[in-house]
Structure formats: C-alpha cells, structure tokens
Amino acid sequence: MPFAEIRGRQIYYEIHGQGPTVVLLHHGFSSLNMWKGVYPALVEAGYRVVLYDRRGYGRSERGPDFEDFYLSGTFCQENCQDLKQLSHELNLGRFHMVGQCEGGVIAVHYAADFPDQVVSITTSSTLCYSHVTMAEFNAAKFPKAFHELDAQVRDKLLLWIGEEHAESLYEMARTKGGAYGSDKFDIRPLLPLVQCPALVLYPDRSALFEVEQAVTFYRSLKNGELAVLPKCGHNTYDQQPELYIRHVLDFLNRVTYENANLMDFSMTCLAPSPPQR
Template sequence: MPTLKINNLDTYYEISGEGETVVLLHNGFSCGMMWEEVAPMLVEGGFRVLVYDRRGYGRSDGGADFADHYVSMTFRRESMAALAELLDHLKIDRVHLVGQCEGGVVGADYAVDYPDRVRSLVAASTLCHSLISMEEFNRRKLPPTFDDLDPKLQKKYLRWHGLKRGRIFYDICARGGGCYGQTGDFDLRPTLSRVTVPTLVMYPDRGYFFDVEQGVAFYRHLSKGELLVFPKCGHNIFEHYPQLYARQVMAFINRH
C-alpha cells in the first residue's frame, strides 16, 4: 500500500496512467475509493491519475487528535497544505484538479495559493455559500449517528474507513460540521473571485444537500468559469453518471 509521511502521518495515494496529471479530490465523507469508476476512464483517456485519502479519511492515518483536528480552525488550510506537500513529495509540478463536494473547496484553495501549478479546476456539487452554519446544516440534513444511517450507507462507511473506524468517523463528521461549523456561515465566494485558472462547475439539478442555484452562484464568481448542470441527478454525480462525469472532465481539460 503506497503511503507518504505528511506531518508524521501516513497518507495513502495511488498513481496510474501516463500523461498530464489529474488529481481527484474526494468529498467530506468518503475517501479515494469513491473514484473507482471514474479514475480508470480518465486513465484510458490518456491521463495520469493521482488519488489520495486526506488525513483521517479511508486508508490515511488521522492521528490520535483527529477529532480535534477536524473541528479546528486550521482544518481547511491544512487540507490544502497537505495536497501541496504530497505533490512536492511526488515531484509533480502542474496538475488538473477535480474535486467532489468538499474536494472542490480543497481544489479552489489550492488554485488560489498555487495558481502557477494548476492547469484547470473542476468542482462538482460543491457548496458556494450558506445562510446557516454547517453545524445547523448537518442537523437538518444528516442522520445524527451511524446507527441512524441506512444500512447500505453503513456498509459503505465501513468499507471506506474500516471496521474499527467507520462508525466513529461518521459520528465525528456528522456532529459539528467540521471546521466549517466553527466559523458561522460558510462562504466560498471570496475565494472563488481569486481563482484565475479555467474552472468547470458541475452541478446536479436535484441534489439533496444543495440547490442548483448554488452551482450558478459558484459559476458567477469565477473569472474563467463554465457551468454544466446534470439532469435528473442527485448530489453524487459520479455515482449517477460516472461515464458522463469522466467524459465531461476530459472534454473540459482538453479544451484548456
């Protein structure tokens, strides 16, 4: 299992294929396994694909203080910094970033801090701004504990994060909205206005978590933005339309 030490913690990653590098950034509840259908299609399309698990997700160590780290004010910043360190370790210079939900936040933050190292950005189902805190948002949208999850989702969590950690991981993530729950209303718009690379916003037309208007707002705050709305689609576009997801990512990258 390939790992690198970042902040003295093992970070799991996989690289496959040849060509320009595409980094796949998982959402805030799963891990790199979510890309199992999409990643091979990008490899077949002529790209080198890097998938990794952020700190405490999936096969990457979280450390004994992960629960505190998750709700800390530095969580978001450290997520982006860890990506930069991973790419430095792997000696990868310029990349295309593809982020699903919270992965889109990591991608946008990285594109702002390292514009010369990003060729393009794709953000799918990523929240633009919220009128309520993420803590309140989670209370409205998420089952309060692992035991309240649908059995199918329970199985996914245990597969993603392991039999020992899956239950605990969900309860940590669902409890307080992470670092976003500590800062009041979430607003990505100031960051988006500083993104200078070509950016594709992909959004579902009937997502459970975020309305399609969030995708429009995201797009409106980009200087080089494009917007693609998926019809009859829920939050996880990569599950509803994996082939179309991959094709649209590749078409966008090839345009830029």
C-alpha cells in the first residue's frame, strides 16, 4: 500500500487515472473510503484522482500528540501544510480540490493560502458559520455517545476511521467541539481570499446545517457558483450520487476547458513573431 512520509508521519494515499489532477478531501468522521462511489466516475471522465487519509484518519498515522493537534486552533493550517508536502512528494502540480464538509473547510484554507497551486475548489455540505460554539453545536447535533449510536452508523464509523480510533475521535468531536474547539466557527472572512473558481454544493434538508448557509457561502466568494441538491441530506455524495457527480463533473470540465483555452492563448501571445521579409 502506498504511504508517503509527511512531516514525520506515514500518510496513506491512492492515485487513480490520468489527466488533470483532482484531490478529494474527506469529511471529519471518515477516510478516503467515503469516495469509493465517486472517484471512478472522475477517472472515467479523464481525471487523475488523488485520495488520501488525513492525519489520524483511516490508515494514516496519528502521532502521540494527535489529541492536542485535533483540538488545537491550528488544525486547518496543519492539514494544509500536510497537503502541501504531499503535493510536493507526489509532484501533483496545480490541482482541483473537492471537499466534503470538513474537507471543504480544508480546501478553502488551502486555496486562500496557496492560490498558485489551486485550479478550483468544490465544497459540499460545508459549514459557513455557527451561531454557537462548536462544542455546543456538536453536543446538540450528536447527543448520543458512540455506544448508543444505531448499529449502521457505528459500523460505518468503524469502517471509515478504523476500530482503534473511531470511538475516541467521535467522542472528542461530540464533547469538545473537535477541530474547532470552544469557539464559534466562521469561515466568511476567509472566503474573499479564494481567487479560483469555487462551486458550493449544498443539500436542501441537512440535519446539521441550514440551506441558507449556502447562499452566504456562495455570495462571499469572488468567483463562486451555487448548486442546491433537492431532497438531499448532509451526505450529498451518498444520498444523491448521480446528481452530485453530474454537478462536480460539469464544473470541473468547464474550469479545465477554460484554463486550457487560457493557456493556449497565453502561449500564442508569448510565441515569437515570424521573421520579417
């Protein structure tokens, strides 16, 4: 299995297909396994897809200070640094990003911090802001302890995160606010810094985030688009997979085509003029 040593830890990754690169960023209770129903369509459409388990998820190493890292105020920045080094190790060049929920937060931070490396971002079911602290938010949204969860939900978390750490990660998020700790969450100040094209995908009936968040998210972007998926809950990729993939591919194809045309135009402008006779 392919691993890359990223800042002293073993990070698991997979690469599928050939073409323009798309990096998929999983959500906060998951691993790259969540993308198994999505990435084949991207490969078939002519993209090179890079999936990886972020630090402490799936098959990637945690490190002894994982809890401090997970509950710290630098969680997003640390994840961005990991992705930057992984991109360098794998020689990814410029790439698209598709992020689900917390993966979308990482994508926004990365696009704002490293604009020269990002072609586009797609975020799906990603929180824009909270009215209460994330500790309060998660306590309200996830009232059941791990052992009280429905068997189907618990089994999915065990599959995604791994049997060793699924319960501890879930409980840290549920009781302590997880990556965003005791503060209110607000990504709005960061969104105007995202220069690349950005697609905001949102479900119309998420149990976690109200759909009105999508409009604020979209309107805070300089180069944004918005698509709302009907009759869809939080896990958009799972509940409306065909529509989800259709929106993502339409966006990726348009951005890729526009970038290719821009590159052709630039090369034409920079080409030396033919000699005068």
